[in-house]
Amino acid sequence: MRRPRGMMSRGRIALSGNRGEVNFNLAMIIFEEDGAVVAYCPPLDLAGYGNNEEEAISSFEYVVSEYFEYTTKKNTLLTDLRRLGWNIKKNLHKSVTPPENSYLLSKNENFKRIFENFDYKKTSTNIQIPALA
Numbered sequence: 001m002r003r004p005r006g007m008m009s010r011g012r013i014a015l016s017g018n019r020g021e022v023n024f025n026l027a028m029i030i031f032e033e034d035g036a037v038v039a040y041c042p043p044l045d046l047a048g049y050g051n052n053e054e055e056a057i058s059s060f061e062y063v064v065s066e067y068f069e070y071t072t073k074k075n076t077l078l079t080d081l082r083r084l085g086w087n088i089k090k091n092l093h094k095s096v097t098p099p100e101n102s103y104l105l106s107k108n109e110n111f112k113r114i115f116e117n118f119d120y121k122k123t124s125t126n127i128q129i130p131a132l133a
Helices: 053-073 077-083 101-107 109-117
Strands: 012-016 021-033 036-041 046-050 095-097 120-130
Touching (some): 036 120, 053 120
Antiparallel strands (some): 012 095, 021 120
């Protein structure tokens, strides 16, 4: 994998009160570490891994699903996203925007370590999580 120039594109989550679904497209990076392929999403600080890219992305999607299910059941999702630096607008149809990459690089040591030390590939994934409104 080659190191791309520039920063990752930004993702966005829109919370829909009518259907109770969360649809989002978030940037993530794929890299190799210790013989495993890792799919890492800096805005959520979550990762999945596997023997190849397909397994890593599948693992990542499972981790994200579990994260949203747990934080939704505990009613801590918005608090946790704020902790991670997300901007959450306070209106009926909440709009949630991930932090800028410069913020993530200054606050997230794991992302900074990956960004500075690994060759990686930028990609994104679309995930839909039910019942979050």
